[in-house]
Amino acid sequence: MKFELVLRGFDGSTDETDDLVIWVGSNLSSQDFEIWLIARNLLLADRSGVVIEWSVIPDSFEQDFQVPDEGVQLEARIRELVDISTMTEREFRALQAETERRELVTAKGEDTPENDARLVVLSDLLDKAPWCINMDDGTIVLKTAVTS
Incomplete structure (x- = not known):
């Protein structure tokens, strides 16, 4: 197809x-x-x-x-x-949730080369994303709101 x-x-x-x-x-x-x-x-x-x-x-x-x-x-x-700067908050949340699931697999000792490679991609995407997690209260905010 x-x-x-x-x-x-x-x-x-x-x-x-x-x-x-x-x-x-x-x-x-x-x-x-x-x-x-x-x-x-x-x-x-x-x-x-x-x-x-x-x-x-x-x-x-x-x-x-x-x-x-x-x-x-x-x-x-x-x-x-x-352009990653157009990433929506919902997309960021989905990527963050996937990262957490995959990190749990690794923590359990059940990781695979595919899982490890995907974690590298996710880490890069989250680092470049316009969003971040506010460490004070756990909310997701624009990085510009935290750095300004």
Whole structure:
């Protein structure tokens, strides 16, 4: 199957944002592909993630990536295209929750190379995010509010 991913910031009224549409080939079913996107916090229920829309496209379309084989490269490209400064609080919360789950796996001694690699990606995303956790009260705030 092939899928079209529409990323945050795409504007169909102009060609200037056409690079925010990515075509992906996959041996995953539609349902499994959606689960794959959700598992990486690329697609969130309220469309506040970096993928705002996805759909099945004809097999005749050329693909930019093959999932899951090129999943790491696809995610890196998506994160490169979508300015991290536009990250929503909901997306930050989802990434933070995923980090906590994966750190718990590591603490239990059940980590895998895939888990370790994902933690590196998550750490980088959270470090670059415009959000942070206020250590005084545990709330999530914009970094600019803490540094000003």
